[in-house]
Amino acid sequence: MSLTKEEVNEIFKDVELRFYSYYKYSFTLWAIHEPEIGDPGYMIFASLGGSADDIYRLSLKHSDRRPFKNVEEWDHVVVKKISKGGTTFDYFNYSNPYR
Numbered sequence: 561m562s563l564t565k566e567e568v569n570e571i572f573k574d575v576e577l578r579f580y581s582y583y584k585y586s587f588t589l590w591a592i593h594e595p596e597i598g599d600p601g602y603m604i605f606a607s608l609g610g611s612a613d614d615i616y617r618l619s620l621k622h623s624d625r626r627p628f629k630n631v632e633e634w635d636h637v638v639v640k641k642i643s644k645g646g647t648t649f650d651y652f653n654y655s656n657p658y659r
Contacts, residue, residue: 563648565631568639572604576625580605585615586635589626592642601642606634 563571577589586609593602606628609615620626631637641648 563639568631568637571602572628575604575628577604577606577628578625579620579622584610585612586610587618587620591628602648603640603642604628605638607636608634610635
Protein backbone atom coordinates (compact mmCIF):
# COMPACT_ATOMS: atom_id res chain seq x y z
CA MET A 561 0.00 0.00 0.00
CA SER A 562 1.41 3.37 -1.04
CA LEU A 563 0.77 6.60 0.82
CA THR A 564 -0.19 9.90 -0.80
CA LYS A 565 1.44 13.24 0.03
CA GLU A 566 -1.66 14.18 1.99
CA GLU A 567 -1.51 10.99 4.06
CA VAL A 568 2.20 11.52 4.82
CA ASN A 569 1.50 15.13 5.83
CA GLU A 570 -1.30 13.98 8.16
CA ILE A 571 0.65 11.12 9.76
CA PHE A 572 3.82 13.13 10.38
CA LYS A 573 2.49 16.70 10.85
CA ASP A 574 3.39 16.77 14.57
CA VAL A 575 6.53 14.63 14.40
CA GLU A 576 9.96 16.07 15.15
CA LEU A 577 12.79 14.63 13.09
CA ARG A 578 16.28 14.18 14.43
CA PHE A 579 19.69 14.06 12.76
CA TYR A 580 20.47 10.84 10.89
CA SER A 581 23.35 11.64 8.51
CA TYR A 582 25.21 14.23 6.45
CA TYR A 583 26.53 13.26 3.02
CA LYS A 584 27.53 15.38 0.01
CA TYR A 585 26.01 18.65 1.29
CA SER A 586 22.74 17.00 2.29
CA PHE A 587 21.34 16.57 5.81
CA THR A 588 19.05 13.59 6.42
CA LEU A 589 16.76 13.51 9.44
CA TRP A 590 14.49 10.71 10.61
CA ALA A 591 11.77 9.68 13.04
CA ILE A 592 9.56 6.75 13.90
CA HIS A 593 5.80 7.22 13.95
CA GLU A 594 4.32 5.52 17.00
CA PRO A 595 1.12 3.91 15.73
CA GLU A 596 -2.22 3.42 17.38
CA ILE A 597 -3.04 -0.21 18.18
CA GLY A 598 -3.76 -1.99 14.91
CA ASP A 599 -2.14 0.68 12.72
CA PRO A 600 1.19 0.07 10.97
CA GLY A 601 4.24 1.91 12.25
CA TYR A 602 6.31 4.01 9.88
CA MET A 603 9.86 5.33 9.68
CA ILE A 604 10.41 8.61 7.84
CA PHE A 605 13.63 9.92 6.35
CA ALA A 606 13.68 13.52 5.05
CA SER A 607 16.61 15.30 3.41
CA LEU A 608 17.58 18.95 2.94
CA GLY A 609 20.45 20.45 1.00
CA GLY A 610 22.44 18.99 -1.84
CA SER A 611 24.17 22.16 -3.05
CA ALA A 612 27.58 23.33 -1.85
CA ASP A 613 26.50 26.91 -2.54
CA ASP A 614 23.40 26.79 -0.31
CA ILE A 615 24.10 24.26 2.45
CA TYR A 616 25.84 26.84 4.66
CA ARG A 617 22.45 28.59 5.07
CA LEU A 618 21.14 25.66 7.09
CA SER A 619 21.86 25.76 10.79
CA LEU A 620 21.61 22.21 12.13
CA LYS A 621 23.41 20.51 15.00
CA HIS A 622 23.47 16.79 15.77
CA SER A 623 21.20 17.30 18.79
CA ASP A 624 18.65 19.53 17.00
CA ARG A 625 15.08 18.49 16.30
CA ARG A 626 13.21 19.82 13.28
CA PRO A 627 9.44 19.57 12.78
CA PHE A 628 8.33 17.68 9.68
CA LYS A 629 5.20 19.81 8.93
CA ASN A 630 4.88 19.20 5.17
CA VAL A 631 6.38 17.06 2.39
CA GLU A 632 7.04 20.08 0.15
CA GLU A 633 9.51 21.60 2.66
CA TRP A 634 12.01 18.79 2.05
CA ASP A 635 14.18 17.79 -0.92
CA HIS A 636 13.58 14.06 -0.54
CA VAL A 637 11.20 12.14 1.70
CA VAL A 638 11.08 8.35 2.12
CA VAL A 639 8.55 6.55 4.33
CA LYS A 640 8.94 2.87 5.17
CA LYS A 641 6.48 0.60 6.91
CA ILE A 642 8.17 -0.90 9.97
CA SER A 643 6.38 -4.25 9.97
CA LYS A 644 6.95 -5.05 6.29
CA GLY A 645 10.06 -2.99 5.58
CA GLY A 646 8.95 -1.83 2.13
CA THR A 647 9.00 1.77 0.93
CA THR A 648 5.47 3.18 0.93
CA PHE A 649 6.28 6.76 -0.13
CA ASP A 650 9.20 8.26 -2.07
CA TYR A 651 9.14 11.96 -2.98
CA PHE A 652 11.69 14.24 -4.67
CA ASN A 653 11.12 18.00 -4.51
CA TYR A 654 12.98 19.55 -7.42
CA SER A 655 11.70 23.07 -6.68
CA ASN A 656 13.19 23.31 -3.17
CA PRO A 657 15.42 26.42 -2.93
CA TYR A 658 18.25 24.34 -1.45
CA ARG A 659 18.38 22.14 -4.53
